[in-house]
Amino acid sequence: GENVEQHPSTLSVQEGDSAVIKCTYSDSASNYFPWYKQELGKRPQLIIDIRSNVGEKKDQRIAVTLNKTAKHFSLHITETQPEDSAVYFCAAPPNSGYSTLTFGKGTMLLVSP
């Protein structure tokens, strides 16, 4: 099955700095890579995703990059704000479908004012 590795497990930044979280996956057939954000005490929610036919996708202060050759993808958050503090999960499907996802172990991001 799919194996998703996520680093770092914790990340502390100052407000206004950039944050980068990296994930690697094992199944070369995987073609969909979402990122979920889970604020303290709340449910995970999708914040951005990328499909294998593009190398980068941006949505305001967040972006995701994908390197299919190296089988890794990254989440970039610019101009971080305290409300970005949360646990972030990357995920990938175990094959070329979309229905099930294997999640990384999560990165706790702490943005200090």
Next chain:
Amino acid sequence: DVKVTQSSRYLVKRTGEKVFLECVQDMDHENMFWYRQDPGLGLRLIYFSYDVKMKEKGDIPEGYSVSREKKERFSLILESASTNQTSMYLCASSEVAEQYFGPGTRLTVT
């Protein structure tokens, strides 16, 4: 707006009890999932379902079973609860790719 609800936010059960966790979604989604979330281990898939009366094992199905009698409802069953099943349980549903999560049930087995 997709709504996924779970029957309880907090649950305390004794070792050996049979435990039912229920999940309901209101968006007519085909796919439903049960995960458990533990610190440092992320979200691990227990079981999923593509259709009514259909179920597939995820990565950690041991000690669990599921039931999907109606499209909108997916139940997780712990036949005989054990202390190592103390965890946060999250239900999710999806139509294609994006998964929508419920609020979670924090289960404590004593």
